[in-house]
């Protein structure tokens with residue numbers, strides 16, 4: 466079961482569906498407020514949720530107050546302006562773009578629309594918790610292929626898992642939480658191993674960070690050569706700095722696949738301010754690129770510092786670093802909370818000593834490194 470999943474202490478009452486009775490909950494991490502209250506610390510470095518501390522484009526901040534006069538109106542249920550912008554930006558027709566309340570909602574829509582009880586979903590481990598939870602909610606059977614000891618995707622393992630009947634293949638590239646990247650050859654091998662009728666879902670939540678690497682593959686272009694259904698997921702929550710507004714989107718192989726998702730989409734699933742501000746943020750590529758470059762430079766500095774402390778650091782192409790300590794990650798994370806540093810410890814079997822730290826502003830990264838060194842002694 467994925468790390469980000471906290472097991473239910475006890476099963477829910479019998480009136481729920483069997484899938485719900487035992488469904489694990491997503492562990493969304495700690496808020497600044499919760500840490501301030503619980504630990505009584507003044508200064509918080511929030512490095513547990515992979516947010517972009519440089520925030521959204523200044524154009525967003527400028528236009529935000531202008532939205533107040535329209536708050537009495539329902540949002541555009543079809544998010545027309547935003548979908549037009551996304552379609553133009555990605556060079557696809559607008560009827561292949563689906564908007565979600567965060568890309569996590571689209572993962573749920575995919576599971577709801579496509580999975581029947583007992584159908585198999587192949588993913589990786591450790592993974593983004595919702596890649597497992599939403600399929601489990603629908604009664605799906607999740608087969609998660611562990612990453613290698615060096616923190617890379619196990620391509621042979623994935624191909625083997627895909628040799629059995631599979632309804633959906635879903636993984637993030639680059640990976641959350643590991644940070645590793647599947648390059649073009651490996652991606653092609655995995656897609657080729659996938660049964661032709663299976664739906665391939667590539668979650669590209671961190672693509673803007675990985676794009677700074679020359680060999681980050683264009684999954685959509687590779688999938689486009691295939692006569693199979695596929696979905697690429699993107700989000701405004703990471704590089705675009707709009708996590709609070711909850712906008713993610715799907716690029717689909719065809720209008721038909723988009724229409725499947727539209728059938729299960731809540732009518733007003735995204736708000737007017739979120740649609741408007743995401744469109745504005747998308748139009749300011751230079752701000753986004755600039756914040757990505759600063760984060761990548763800080764990431765490489767943090768990774769080097771962790772290695773200099775003798776810790777094993779997984780390869781990363783994202784805005785976070787996944788590393789192994791000699792101690793139980795939960796206890797290390799707890800000690801860091803005493804100093805107001807929030808990180809994400811892993812709980813999953815085999816990864817109990819691993820911690821994911823998001824890259825923050827230079828000062829927060831310094832606080833993390835200083836307190837980690839002290840905590841690890």
Ligand SMILES: *Cc1c(COP(=O)(O)O)cnc(C)c1O
Pocket residue numbers: 515566567568569570593637641668670699700701702708711712713
């Ligand atoms: C953060 C994240 C998302 C969710 O993003 P939202 O658009 O905020 O829902 C999806 N997938 C992965 C792998 C993520 O890390």
